[in-house]
Amino acid sequence: MKLELQNVVKRFGAHTVIDRVSLEVDGVHCLALIGPSGGGKSTLLRIVAGLEYPTSGSLALNGRPIEYHDDALLRHRRSIGTVFQAFNLFPHLTALRNITLPLEKVHGRTAAEARELAEATLGRFQLLNHAHKRPAELSGGQRQRVAIARAIAIKPQVVLLDEPTSALDPEMTAEVLELIEEIKREGRDLLLVTHEMGFARRLADRVALLSEGRIAEFGPPDQVFGAPQSEITQTFLRRVLRY
Ligand SMILES: Nc1ncnc2c1ncn2[C@@H]1O[C@H](COP(=O)(O)OP(=O)(O)OP(=O)(O)O)[C@@H](O)[C@H]1O
Numbered sequence: 001m002k003l004e005l006q007n008v009v010k011r012f013g014a015h016t017v018i019d020r021v022s023l024e025v026d027g028v029h030c031l032a033l034i035g036p037s038g039g040g041k042s043t044l045l046r047i048v049a050g051l052e053y054p055t056s057g058s059l060a061l062n063g064r065p066i067e068y069h070d071d072a073l074l075r076h077r078r079s080i081g082t083v084f085q086a087f088n089l090f091p092h093l094t095a096l097r098n099i100t101l102p103l104e105k106v107h108g109r110t111a112a113e114a115r116e117l118a119e120a121t122l123g124r125f126q127l128l129n130h131a132h133k134r135p136a137e138l139s140g141g142q143r144q145r146v147a148i149a150r151a152i153a154i155k156p157q158v159v160l161l162d163e164p165t166s167a168l169d170p171e172m173t174a175e176v177l178e179l180i181e182e183i184k185r186e187g188r189d190l191l192l193v194t195h196e197m198g199f200a201r202r203l204a205d206r207v208a209l210l211s212e213g214r215i216a217e218f219g220p221p222d223q224v225f226g227a228p229q230s231e232i233t234q235t236f237l238r239r240v241l242r243y
């Protein structure tokens, strides 16, 4: 994946949430975004996803500028997979229908094509037994794996994940992290917001720490976690690694 951010600013009213962020990665298969709560990680991810407009600045993904107007944005959104923290499945639909519905309504697949894609994806993640259950009948980990299956059913090159395990207990976290690792192994690129530092260190080839809307640290994981340069990073890591 190639991702270029140039002087990206996002303000909500008088509040500057992303403050002139510039970043360029190329040939990276997993970029992890870490940092303290409120630092702007989700906002930045949503801007890359095309779900939020930057106030100013420019972004390009895989050499193509992200154009922040309706038609182009719709195409951009459709081309990537996104997974959020939790509760992003339709509660009244089965796991299978949660996957087939957007394939039909958003991606223009026929019902038969959608079903085939959805079943293949669920099958690959050992979720076929749960295809006809509604979210409330699934464990948290199963629910999040269905959400990930939905995001990648369209076979996107780039998948954006925002704290996909933060609502899960440790055992469920493990099964979801394994799945994310598998997605990476099959050649998809990840932009991952996570508080799982060990996972970020193992999976990412670049890590950026976002604090108060600015990138306080950027580099390969061994450098960011092993020899952080900025005091913000040192304080953050001390705090999150204490437990
Ligand atoms: N729609 C919005 N309107 C106003 N302020 C917002 C909006 N979305 C986010 N913010 C503010 O922007 C700042 C950054 O929020 P963001 O959700 O990006 O942080 P984060 O790094 O993802 O935090 P966390 O780790 O807790 O998820 C916060 O101060 C938040 O209150």
Ligand SMILES: [Mg+2]
Binding pocket: 041, 042, 043, 162
């Ligand atoms: Mg967030």
